[in-house]
Amino acid sequence: MVEPAGLAENAVVSFPLLCPWPFAPPSAYLRVQETAPVCPVKTHEGQPWLVTRYADVRAALADPRFSADLRRDGYPVLAPGQREAVAGMPPTMAGMDALEHTVIRRRIQEEFGTRRVRAMEPDIQRIVDAAFDAIETADGGPVDLVKALALPVPSAVICMLLGIPYADHDWFNDRTTAAFRRETSAADRVGIFTELASYLDRRTTTTTKRKPTTMP
Structure with a gap:
């Protein structure tokens, strides 16, 4: 994936973003939304990509190449132990892709x-x-x-x-x-x-x- 224009290597932010004020998005989120709407972020175990603009989010959610399945290799997790916990539990509907999700939804x-x-x-x-x-x-x-x-x-x-x-x-x-x-x-x-x-x-x-x- 090509790095978005205007994003310096040291501009990668840690995710989840800290939100000191509960009634507005974090300032770091607004900054990357304006300057680098698709950018890499640091989590505790990797560097996934953050999508921040409405049209891009809709496109990603509608694209079958993206997955909601936390069990898949490479799926970004936000907290230590989350991957191990998912492996030890039955999947939830929020973590299923189209075919499996459709069967359960019906x-x-x-x-x-x-x-x-x-x-x-x-x-x-x-x-x-x-x-x-x-x-x-x-x-x-x-x-x-x-x-x-x-x-x-x-x-x-x-x-x-x-x-x-x-x-x-x-x-x-x-x-x-x-x-x-x-x-x-x-x-x-x-x-x-x-x-x-x-x-x-x-x-x-x-x-x-x-x-x-x-x-x-």
């Missing part, structure tokens, strides 16, 4: 179809209303909308989709967050996914029908 697409989503609307509305009620009854001061709304609402909806009682919500959210945290070791990540898979298997065998999940 198995579950009914759960996300228009009829199913419309049937969930009353339960989702109750979850959202409960979140706003909690905000309104909080003891004054500013409200962290991520903790009060953006995190609990989709988390409760996911619990509803998976048939998870809201009583287990905090545990489930804690485990999934830890699983995708870069600092989590390979052994811990495998252990978390094994724990989650065992929990969901037990829920599948003990639950005969899906019950609405609401926020207390």
Whole structure:
């Protein structure tokens, strides 16, 4: 691959990029987007390429020569132990390429179809209303909308989709967050996914029908 014009050898940045301000992209990202929209970046185990402009990202995502499969040799990983963890776990849909992904998607697409989503609307509305009620009854001061709304609402909806009682919500959210945290070791990540898979298997065998999940 030809090096983009304007990119000096010492201009390669480390990735993931540090983001000191949560409401704007990192300054280093904006710099390479402007001067070298396709550029090499340093990770803990290699030097993959970073694509930063919308049209280029769309082209890459639509090109079958690119892969989403973390199991493939050369796939860039962002944290130590991630490759070992992936090798020890079944693949997820996010890490599958077209043919494999299509087969799995067809198995579950009914759960996300228009009829199913419309049937969930009353339960989702109750979850959202409960979140706003909690905000309104909080003891004054500013409200962290991520903790009060953006995190609990989709988390409760996911619990509803998976048939998870809201009583287990905090545990489930804690485990999934830890699983995708870069600092989590390979052994811990495998252990978390094994724990989650065992929990969901037990829920599948003990639950005969899906019950609405609401926020207390």
